[in-house]
Amino acid sequence: MLKVRGLKKTYGNQIRALRGIDLEVPGGMFGLLGPNGAGKTTLMKILATLLEPDEGAAELNGIDLVVQKGKARRVLGYLPQEFGLYPTLTAEQTLDYFCKLKGVTDDRERREHVGALLERVNLSSARGQRVGGFSGGMRQRLGIAQALIGRPELIIVDEPTAGLDPEERVRFHNLLAESASDAAVVILSTHIVSDVSSLCGRMAVIRQGGILASGTPAEAVRQLEGSVWEAAVPRETVAAFKSRLKVISSQTFDGRARLRVLAEGGAPGVEFAPATPTLEDYYFSLVTRTAEGRRG
């Protein structure tokens, strides 16, 4: 169990990245959802022992991640949003190196572990290739492989599927889902709602340095049952709808605007039909509500 209490972080340029984060993350996949600039990466960096918070604490199974950095790093697997690898090393050499740094000192165990990791991320056939020649997906898979070294208790993956094609994304999701049953906690930070809905047992929404909501995706969707409506309307009427209804999302499709609105107590207009709520609806309604609340 990962417990985060009152984490605050303000950068030198007075940007308040975290305004007091409180979270309890049980075992399994946990999705941290939020728009760009919400503070996800700052939170991930603090949990990965790379950044010092101004206030607050984070504890994993009795290890204080803020204070006991050495101990924390022994149980941690981290895949940052942007990362590089030594281009002249091969995939095998790279994993071997990280294994040694992680403290996997037994030669036979290390060889087996590296082999299994490469197998698991489907890079066995590329084990002898230099990382410099890898595609984005291959690099990303090698990244997750290094994060899995030593079967860590906490795996942090920050925006892992950005730039991956659909096939690579599926493969990546599968890997994470498999790893979640190995590791105690896997935190997936992303702004892609479908990644969370398809992978995570629990989730939290973060915006402007604060947690807006947390729970399971199913609970979140259940909250919206019977209140999401959909209609295809002429594009020029969208502004009028937006002014009188809570519009969750508006997408242009085939020359018309497809609106999804939130309305409790019946259809907001004759053109609207009931729609099955999705996690995306929940996310957008939450984010829109917070933005409106602030404006009000």
Place this chain on the structure above:
Amino acid sequence: MSRLTRTPFAAVFRTEVLLNSKRVVPYAMLALFGFNAWLWWAKGAAVFYGWATNGDFFIVRNFIGFSFLTLPLFTAVMMGDPVIRDFRAGVNPLILSKPVGRASYLLGKFFGNYFVLFCCQAVFALALVLFQAFRPAGMVVQPARVTPFVLHFLLLVVVSHMVLGAVYFTVGTLTRSPKIVYGLGVLFYPVYGISQTLLKPLPSNWRIRLDPLLAVWPGIVQRAHGAEWENAASINRLTFGYDSDVIINRVLMLLVAAASLTILHFRFRRAEESGAEGPVAVLNLSGDGEMLFRGEGGAPAETQSADAVRLALPKVRVAGEGAGTYLRQLAAAVNVEFRLLRAERGLIVLAPLAVAFSTLELLFRVEPEGSYSGAYAGSTAKTSLLFLVALVVFYTGEAMHRDRELRIEPVLWSVPAPNFVILLSKFFAALLLSVSLVALIGLTALSIQLLKRDTPVEIYAYLSVYGWILLPSVALAAALSVALNVLLRDKYLTYAVSFATVGGLFYLYTQGHNHWLYNPSLYGLWTYADLSGASAARPLILTHRVYCLALALASLGLAHLRFPRRMEKGLEGAGPLGSNGWSILLTCVALTAALVAGVLLLVPGG
């Protein structure tokens, strides 16, 4: 005119100037060239021989000297990577997908950077023009003039380096490797020296026509007028007019520059080479049993077919804290760092160059200093020292900043290896590289000694000289470089500070100010005989080496203390002192040892 300023060429040109205005290199060059002008004006041959510091001969000689001695490497630094920077920053697809012609893009890049280089070069000329206002006692100054400075500067410096700049720019853009360009910058000296030797038998007018820097021109004019260096009056009367030979030379140089840029124009490809994608195509990126996720809502979709076997990771034992674990981590990190250093392309050029320069003298007559081996080892130690220090500073900087440049730092810093493992791995890798080079130099010297039959060969003499003189000095250079890179946090600033310090110190040494306390390289303070057991100077040298190694330890302690990666807070971990406590203790002990050794060095008579 306003139409020209709105062209893509002008936009690229302006952006290059803007980008360079935010780099450290141009400012370092401005400072260095200004200092260079002062040095040659105030302490140069003119003052020594009584030549007029604004006479034609001295102006021409100064510009050619500046062009040969100072500029080639800086021209390589400035002109080698303008296009590479775009590709590295990933901005090239954004620029090259716009309707910008190849010529506009390439010429904008070339002239934008050359303009910045020109401005830096001009400081040298401008300083010499302004120095005419000062007339220190003993310095001969003719009536103030500007035209010769401007004319000679444009024709002798600007044109010469436009050719070099065009070649470096072409090579850098086509190979996308700045290291090859820097290698060419270093190779310029031997290539130029060999070409001048080959041209020597030709008549003087042909030598003038074919010399890219016109370095032979002042000598030929001087001899033609029968002027002697020691006869200041005859030297000051010399005038340098641009006759047909010189004009042919300059036109030829401009044509070479134009030809180089034309080749580049035709060979330049907007897209990356497709060859790099090779390995990607052969991999099956997706397993057969996998399917796309169902998408929004509900529980996670089935991700694998029923018969797909999940690959379980075998359990591994992760070692805890302890000296054994740290040593294994350090060994692994040194291994990787050294492997990465060996993969640096520049070494292909620099290593043979270091060996060649260090052993060149051995091909001529070597006087035995007690023994032939001692003389060979001593000679190579003296000539290679500066080269080794420069290499150590350069490659330590590369190693220290590589993790950040490759964006591997977040991954590397999240592993449970302590900071000293990361820092020491870079220190030892740089040291190991130097030791390898010293071994290579030693083996070459040994081979020459054997070939020349200057026997007997004493291995101990080599080990003794390299072990006592070279290695502690190189270790100190590497440790100081690690500390400077941590403290200054900027690779280029560290290079500038390091090379300025080394240059300043060596200048002081050559001027006779070479006290043991600020002469860590022992430059000019030892002979092979001093290293023998019977010598009275031996204890002093040993004390000095202790002094050097203590300073190296203190530098490493300081670097560890200021290393930006955070470790345990307070008293947690790393024993009762904490990580920072150990650094402070090590630094204090090392500084005390250095202080004691320094006091011993100050005691009269050692």
